[in-house]
Amino acid sequence: GAGVSQSPSNKVTEKGKDVELRCDPISGHTALYWYRQSLGQGLEFLIYFQGNSAPDKSGLPSDRFSAERTGGSVSTLTIQRTQQEDSAVYLCASSLATGEKLFFGSGTQLSVL
């Protein structure tokens, strides 16, 4: 595709529900990231996929968060039993290779009521 595509753009959910956020990276990009941006906060690293290597999950804040990347392309970030503190913009980014610039999606604004 022309850019990194994220869906949905907005998601409102109730506390305790599960949500799935989708990221479609640029074709051919081997690296894929998930970040979280909260109001007034920087970009918090969540998880990193690089090619066929095991993902770096060191940024996931709790075991309620998980992500997978199927076929080296599309990725899904799942948040189980959502809490109000999970409310944030979830950004996906991809890059062609190590050290290359990241291309960001427009993000998913998650609101947990």
Place this chain on the structure above:
Amino acid sequence: AQSVTQLDSQVPVFEEAPVELRCNYSSSVSVYLFWYVQYPNQGLQLLLKYLSGSTLVKGINGFEAEFNKSQTSFHLRKPSVHISDTAEYFCAVSDGTGGFKTIFGAGTRLFVKA
């Protein structure tokens, strides 16, 4: 593991004045360094990057940054800012200790006043 510290959360400056946004990183190995910008209601885009070679890097919109290995810094500068430079600026680092994943600082909000 690598980390990034942006020393100023907000920087107010008058139009046409010079500006420096500070960034320090922590890493024990060779690094790749980046500055990204997020304009109001827009996505992040790359301003400039340092991979190797000359320590002075020039980017888009008249910005430049200097890599200082001894001080582990990568400060962003512009000699004369415009109102349109009002945005949030993020410093980022990528190194081998983290499998070359990219870690961002907390961001600096640059506010340019007329």
